Amino acid sequence: MSKQETKQINTDEIKRMLKKKKGKMKLLLSHCVHCSLCAESCFLYMVHDKDPQYMPSFKVIHSLGKLYKKRGKVDLHFLEHIKGMVWRNCVLCRRCYCPVGIDIPSMITFTRTICRSQGVYPRVDESVSESWL
């Protein structure tokens, strides 16, 4: 069993972090009209044969959006899943363009902060099977 699997998740801490930025983040999440016009602004989306999971909106909706939807009641498996979404699928180059003007990078940054607070982040010494690359 790897170190990460034995780790405990502090859901109270996640809830506290989510609550702290609830106003801003919920406002941004609720105004995403799911138009997908941000897709082509992400170079990772373009180089991965336009795979929808690399769309900026997809990354935000399925990471931070789900964290709010689940009200922070998440497990390690979920955080490991979104770790790939916010680190492997996004390099935070801040080039994503939302027609409505939603600040997508700030939401990705916040999701990373939440993951990091629980010790979930990419490590250089990860084995190939665990690698986020």
Place this chain on the structure above:
Amino acid sequence: MYEFIRGPLIWISFLIFIIGLIYQALRFFTLTRKKELVFINLPFNPDKPPKKELSQRILDRFVSLRKKTIWGTHPAMTVITSIFHISLFIIPLFLLGHNILLDEAWGISLWSFCESFSDGLTWIPLICGAIFLFRRIFVHKVRAITTVYDYLSLLITIAPFLTGYFAYHQWFDYQTVIFLHILTGEVMFITMPFTKLGHMLFFFFYRFFIGSEYSFSRGTRTW
């Protein structure tokens, strides 16, 4: 019921709409109270490169627009969404029937399009709505993030135009259709400030006040 829909509920919906927008605006300005200079022009290259020719600068600007903006990557969608959003305002505001009602109630009215022109214009939101629906169902990247809520938002936006078109042409039972037309319009007003339709207001806030690379102005408010 009909009397309530065409009387008090209109006022209630307008009131909710206006109070809702004010509340959301206040919320936005409270949340982004912290101001800072977002972009600082650092002396990236102390040895200034030679100034380019005007034609080259215009060409560079065009190439940059082509590569970096939605106008460049999705010209068709840019045109469609722009026309769609403009038509959502223009059609109801300058519709003869609406202005006659205003004139009868308050003795004031806006300039109106002729009926046949408004009738033709109504096709714009309907066709655009059909295109958006098509994208939601058949375009893979849009479908990947679509929820039931998105279909509902589209329905709320299009329903007043569809029922208005039916009412003008007196298709189906007129009383029922006009009842639905008024009701769907009121639903749109009530839901607008509190749902994703609120991008009507926040589009301008985000683009003009929040400092980012793509702002239309040098906004200093930050998240």
